[in-house]
Amino acid sequence: MEFGTDYLGLADHKLFEIVRESLSLVKIKTQxxxxxxxDILFVWNALDQNILTLNLKNVKENPNHQTLLPTDPPCFSVETLLVNETASQVALAGPQGVAVLSLPKRWGKAGAFHGGKEVISCRCRGLDDRYFACHPYIEVRRVRWHxxxxTDSHLVVLSSENTLRLYETADSGPELLKVWGLGPAPQGSLSTAPRLPFLVGLGDTxxxxxxxPPVPVQADKKESSTGQENTNAIEWPILVLHGNGDIVKVxxxxxxxxxxxxxxxxxxxxPSTDDNYGTDMCSLLVLPTLPPIVVIASSAGTLFHCLLLNDTDQDDSQPEENNRSWSRCGSTYSLHTPDVALFVLECVELELGITLDDDSDTVTCPIHLRRHAVTNKRYLCSHDAGIHSVSLPVVSQLSNFIEADEASMDLHLPTLNQPSxxxxxxxxxTSASEVLSPILGVAFSQTPTLLLILLGTGEMLSMAVPSMVLESTTDLENESAATEGLSPLKRLLKEPFDVRIKNMLKHELTQPILKLGGGNNPSAQECMExxxxxTQLFREDYFQRHERVREEIERRVRTLQSLKKHQLQELSALESEKASLQQAAETxxxxxEDAKDKQEELNKRAAHVLRMTIQKQPVMSVAEKKLSKELAGVEEKLKEFRKGLEQIRNKQAYHREQTHQWHAQARKRDVYLNQNRASTIRSSLSKMTEEIADLVQVVHTLKQELAM
Incomplete structure (x- = not known):
């Protein structure tokens, strides 16, 4: 197992042995x-018309794979397998049709389908099978989940008749919801071939x-006038690329x-060009940034990076008829003015294969674009000659500009001077290859994050996500608070040394992993080339850069050594100066302290002299007069308090005498029973007790007689 290109050890897995056997039925082209x-890998098996799945999270503990058997296998050649975000459905698409397969439930320890059942029957339904069968000249160009x-069950299909077809693929059954026309339908043909309509030959399809990214719904004038506008509604605009390079917004x-x-x-x-940036476009990708970045690829290996912004150059004073586009609603046509435009940032040329000599012909092939699973700063390009990874530093600059506050917005303006x-x-x-070995599939696993590539030979690569430019220089500069608000020259001088080394080691050319097809047997001369x-690439690019880095490190070391020597000398001089300053400070x-003691003594003498002077004055001072007045007022209040206290004491004595008299009178009124009265009361109570007892006895007797 090659650990660098097969991290999960999938090359020898039984699943891909089955895939290699089915490659004879697969068209040799990039798909x-x-x-x-x-973390579930889905692979289409063209030989048995089923989907093979593998749990990558537990592939080493449980290497067994599962087979999803469609109940109604597609009757066309499948070139695209696309799983929706909730992993509930799989779209199978080819030039002659589209089918949707419903995925089974997952349960169990490893989260396998149906608890780990080896073969599972899954419901598979075709979308408009009769329509595509009755119109053999119509081809499916692209399918994407909306x-x-x-419910994550809406599938958008682009057909060669210039239409977008929206399907609802819920469990109740697929249903065609809408058909959006993008232009005149291709009619006629340039030759006797039934699959080459006139507009297709001109690239107008x-x-x-x-x-x-979604935008708020813009209500029509009629809806806004009636007050029925929904402020929470959003819509997802669609950019459609034509073969001649034109892009329309739906x-x-x-x-x-x-x-x-x-x-x-x-x-x-x-900016405008004479050739409108080429007429052989083949692929389109929108990166979900703010503002969105649109990537347009041509079959010659050229990539255009564009910003999708509002078209501020539209002249509102001109009549609306001078700048309009067409739109079809049902069978009628209406005109609308484009409100956005594409601003081209840069043009990137891809190396389609390794060129061994200067006389090799230019390679042209379709390029498929795919988003990166980890970051929006990157995307992948797969084609017949391999796969590229493209990094866009402008995404970080735009993000910093959007997040900056208004006060520092000018400091975070995107410079756009760092190329992709x-x-x-x-x-x-290679230029000498006779047999094509295109890329048959590209995917990303989540844990760990790996790039999965299926080659035309059936070999499966599981590589670590490339980290050539994990963090651009612009990101590091923006994160450093010391470099904010500085001029470009000062920012360069304050650039960290590790960032400078990374910039020096950045390569303009890379040496790819060479994976040629099995039918290519290069000669000794080709191998030598x-x-x-x-070797030439390493000598001219890698070794020279490392040599410059070594010289830069040595120069930095010499500079730091001289600075250290100078600082040591300065330090010894400062130590001696510090000793002299300490001695002077002690003195x-x-x-x-002596001056402070003398000053305190003088202050005491001055205070004593001032006090004696005031005492010898014949008249009272203002403070003394004020104090005398306050004392007189206090004396008057004391006299009043004495009178009030005397009155309180007299009242207390009077109340005490009254209390003694009341107690004496109360003792005189007490009643005492003598011996005769007490005996009389006792005899009366005894008689009453006897009478009560007799009455009780009589009542008891009456109850017995009456049998109660």
């Missing part, structure tokens, strides 16, 4: 028949689309069936 969601679907509501589809475009691209970095990860073709090319401290 995507694998996907990974929730990101705004509340849609070939790819992608969703932009705006349609997913929920509101009455809302009309608005198609505006083609969008303007700035392209890394050639895997190369599957590959070795010489690699000054003693003088200060």
């Amino acid at each position: 995507n028949i694998i996907d990974c969601k929730n 990101p705004g679907s509340p 849609a070939i790819d689309f992608d969703f932009t 705006t349609a509501s997913l929920i509101n069936e009455r809302s009309a589809c608005r198609v505006v475009g083609p969008l303007s691209m700035y 970095t392209v890394e050639y990860l895997v190369c599957t073709r 590959l070795v010489m090319r690699t 000054l401290a003693e003088k200060y």
